[in-house]
Amino acid sequence: MAEYDTTKYVYLFLHGRMDLREKATAALTSSGFGADKITMARPDAVGNVDDYMAMLWMPPNPDHIKIQRITKVEQVEPEGMIGLWKGVSSDVIDTIPLG
Numbered sequence: 001m002a003e004y005d006t007t008k009y010v011y012l013f014l015h016g017r018m019d020l021r022e023k024a025t026a027a028l029t030s031s032g033f034g035a036d037k038i039t040m041a042r043p044d045a046v047g048n049v050d051d052y053m054a055m056l057w058m059p060p061n062p063d064h065i066k067i068q069r070i071t072k073v074e075q076v077e078p079e080g081m082i083g084l085w086k087g088v089s090s091d092v093i094d095t096i097p098l099g
Contacts, residue, residue: 002067002094004032010052011041015059023099027065028054031096043083046073053090056098067094 010033014021021040029035038054047053051070056062068090076087 004052004067005050006032006034006037008037008051009047010038010054011047012038013041013053013055015056015062017056017059017062020056020062020098024054024056024065027096027099041085043078043081043085046070046084046088049073053088054096057095062098064098065096066092067096068092 010028012021012024012028014024025035025038028038033052033054041053047070049070049072053068053070055066055068057064057066070088070090072089074087074089076084078084079086
């Protein structure tokens, strides 16, 4: 398991599975992330370098969460559901079982 900087925000991507929000939040907090730092990812706002992305994986029936560290944020024109996240680069650093 990776060590996390608990001062950084975690942007949670549910890929349409709002029914798994509480379960995903519980998995993240039990792995060391603060509940006050977990925020829902939105297409019109992105995180900063060294913040985290947490994605339920693999849609449509996820069984784990991919934890990624944001490595680069470029300005882009928003595109579809991805929005501004199109300009974000990241590295996968860990996976957490969904429960």
